[in-house]
Amino acid sequence: MRQIDNLTEEALLVENYKEIPWKRIIGLRNILSHEYAAIDPEAIFNTIKIGIPPLLATINSIIADIENGKHNSLF
Known part of the structure; x- marks a missing residue:
C-alpha cells in the first residue's frame, strides 16, 4: 500500500x-x-502563516483537476 x-x-x-x-x-x-520536544513554536507558526495559503490554493487546483479528469490515468 x-x-x-x-x-x-x-x-x-x-x-x-x-x-x-x-x-x-x-x-x-x-x-x-x-x-516534537525540539519544535520551535514560532517557526511552526510562521510556517503555517506563510505556507498554508499557497498550499490551500494548490489543493483547490488539485481537486478541480481531478474533477475535470486531468488525472484519470492515475486512478
Whole structure:
C-alpha cells in the first residue's frame, strides 16, 4: 500500500504541482511526529502563516483537476 502511495505522490503531486515543496512538507510531518520536544513554536507558526495559503490554493487546483479528469490515468 505504501508503494502505491509513493507512486501516486510522485506522479500526481510532485510532478504536476511543483510550486509546493512536497518533500519539505513530508519532512515537517516527520519532525512533528517524532521530534516534537525540539519544535520551535514560532517557526511552526510562521510556517503555517506563510505556507498554508499557497498550499490551500494548490489543493483547490488539485481537486478541480481531478474533477475535470486531468488525472484519470492515475486512478
